[in-house]
Amino acid sequence: MRFFNTMTRRLEEFREIEKGKIGLYTCGPTVYDFPHIGNYRSYVFEDLVKRFFTFSGYRVRHVMNITDIDDKTIRKANELGLPLAEVTQKFIDAFHSDLGILNILPADVYPRATAHIPEMLDLVSVLLEKGFAYEKDGSVYFSIERFGDYGRLANIDRDKLQLGAAIDSDEYEKESIQDFVLWKGKKPGEPSWPAPFGAGRPGWHIECSAMSMKYLGAHFDIHMGGVDNIFPHHENEIAQSECANGQTFVNYWLHCQHLVVDNKKMSKSLGNFYTLADLRQRGVDPMALRYLLISTHYRKLLNFTFANLEMAGQALNRIKNFVFSLKNVENAGEAAPEIAVLIASNRNDFTENMADDFNISGALGILFDFIHEINQKMSELSKKDAAAVLTYLEGLDTVLGVLRDNDSGPLAAAVEEKIAQREKARKNKDFARADAIRSELMDLGIMLLDTPTGVKWKKE
Ligand SMILES: [Zn+2]
Structure with missing residues (x-):
């Protein structure tokens, strides 16, 4: 199996740390609003990858964090005049419900940032002790100058670093690369926790370093997210984790490209901004949406249009109609050896495509060739053959996750x-x-x- 590692910017053969097991961390939602379909593109892709690893025989331990404290969540709670925990809980519940609707398998752990403050304090303390961080005006900052590998993931020219300057916000552009904040000193109107370096709250980046370390160890296999996570978030996670632990943080970084709507960036002001609930209100089948989200290769921009969604629904219906026909085969008779051969070679081709940097178009093409071939033999198919084909399809769908019966819809x-x-x-x-x-x-x-x-x- 090989895939594109953002860190090395090339296709790499996958080698797990511990035989047969995979430690996987994916950046979860910041729960200040409902996720949009661009967010779900990443989550659905991560689900596809995880399902394929499981299909291939790996035991995956998947950790997805919930960012329930950061600049955005605090701003939202203050806007609404509600306690932070009340606001975040509402969006956490909505998120889990959406995952179910999109048939995304649950992670093993969903650690919440606010439940891991002691772990973050420990990590900040280690960085201070080792001299990678410093205190200034009640906050603690990471000194990017001290980490020679800073900028490797995002491919940043070290000359661009603004050494000696410090930035307080969690998100910033490549034009203002400065010492980033690990711990933010207490401010009025913000929740805070006591700390040896003064009361305050964590920065966003330290949250993922602390929680991934707790549940997957200091060094694990795969970290995923959207391309917008590469900088500064993942770059900063690497800096914090590697400086604290003195070892490689993650072996493989996979990032999913953006989703655009009608070739434009999705934005509320353009009126092309969709949450899952928006689409469901328009009667969109969530499995058609899932199909659309997985069917474009993860390193390509995905252009969402209602015409594309319609086409995804049609492709999905072809598979469903095939299943329907198979279920209604009544011919008695023995299983034909040629059907078993067809299934075996198709499984092999499907797997080979997926194992090649998750070549989903290739894999789906293989599936539709198979459907075409079996459809031509449908009238002479025995019930036993039909059952074998159905079992095979069920196996493939443990990867694709699109054939869920919408009986409850x-x-x-x-x-x-x-x-x-x-x-x-x-x-x-x-x-x-x-x-x-x-x-x-x-x-x-x-x-x-x-x-x-x-x-x-x-x-x-
Ligand atoms: Zn993260």
Whole structure:
């Protein structure tokens, strides 16, 4: 397996630290608002990677932090005039609910920053003791001058560093690279914790260093995030962790590109800003969205448009219709050896594509070739063969995660209700009414199939 390591800017063969196991850290949400679909592109990609590792036999330990204290969360709580914990809890709950809707597998741990202040204080103390940090006006800063590797991840020219200057905000541009803040001295209107170097609160970057170290150790396999995390966040995580621990922090850095909408940067002022809830209100199937988010290679810009979403939904329906046909195969007979051979070679090709820097287009192409080939043999397929193909698809879907039955979705509930009404009408011999319901559903693209085991339906 090989993939692109942001640190070395080349494709690298993956070697885990401990055989068969992977320590994975992904930067989680800053819970001051609902995440937008650009955030979800990263989370869905990270999920795809994790699922593929698991499919390939690795045991993945996944840690995703929740940033529930930083500049943004405090600003939001003050704007709303509510306690910080109340505001962040609301967005934490919404985040977990969204993860479920998008079929993103849960992390093993979701550490919250506010629950790890002692670990952060320890880390800041070590950096002070070792001379990588200094106190100034009640705050503590990291001295970038002291870390010779500073700027390696983001490929920064060391001449650009503004040595001796210090910056208090968590986020800043490459044009103002200065000593960054580890601990912010207490300010009015901000929560604070007691500390040996004066009461205050953590900077954003120290949070991820402290929490990754606690749950994955000082040195682990993979760290992921969006490209906007590379600088300054991940650069600063490396500086803090490596200077405190005296060893390499992370072996592989993977970053997911941005999402744009109609080729423009998503922004509230342009009216092209979407949360998951916004799209669901428009009746978007979350699995179609998931399909769209995974189907562009992670190092390419993803252009979100409703036309692309429609196409993603159609591709997904092709897979679902294939599953539907397989489930309705009734032919008795033995399993054909050629089907087993087809499955084995397809699995091999799919895996090879995914193992090559997560070449999703290649992998999906392989899947659709398979669907095409089996569809041509569908009429002569035995029930045993159909079952083998279905098992294979279920295996692939442990990677893609797009075939979840939407039985509990609002559409399914409405269709089931209509089917029940039609059954009632038929029982009462009101066939005109029954036919009217069938054509009403057909207008919605819902096909009904009367089978010996009851009425089944599929969406065209
Ligand atoms: Zn982080």
